Amino acid sequence: MRLAILLIIIGFLSLTNCAHQVFKNQPDTESNKLTFKPDENGEYDIIVFDPQYDIFLKTHARPQNFQSHEFYKNRNRFYVSIWNQRHMMPSVYNPDLYAVSIDLDPNIEYGHEFEYKLYQFFKFIEWKYRVRFI
Template identity: 40%
Template structure:
């Protein structure tokens, strides 16, 4: 099973498929009720975004997932992930309570529309909620 782990902002966690190591997660560990969880059995990844208000943002403010193409989301995510990682590596310059960890997003993996859509909208949510400009 391939896994890709991202920890961002308050508690954004993305688990994807880039490693061949098998990871097990205790069955008793469950994300809070407000968590947004995306899974894909064929790629064996999941995204868990735990940030108060993100689910509401997706339902009320974000454009529908098919508003842009997957390639559009991928291009934007390359920019956002790169900028996010720069900020996460500079805690004296940027708010470390927002940019807690870097994101290990492999630009050569096809995560699909759903993952790219939600990741893109998480960055838009951070801009909206924390008044950040990328």
């Protein structure tokens, strides 16, 4: 009888302890927000520090002019939206993969090459980490 009461008390305490855990989203600070700034020529560029990205561009990516500028621009807005949603849910999605939010202003014209490289970055993430954005 004592054992049953003790088990019930331990079970109740463990349940109430779990109910009090609060998951906090990572705050958006400058350290975990990716923003794009133009260079001295007014052009935007993306640099990916993963050496496999360059290999992916050469072996898997389609040519830059395969799709229109509007296609890349619209698809990137969609991908950025999904990326930022996943960034805000670190308890559901891998916080190491979605460590930074992406600040992409839809009112800024980034240029065809930038939009292409950003699009290919998302395709690279899908390929390397086997995640799906669509």
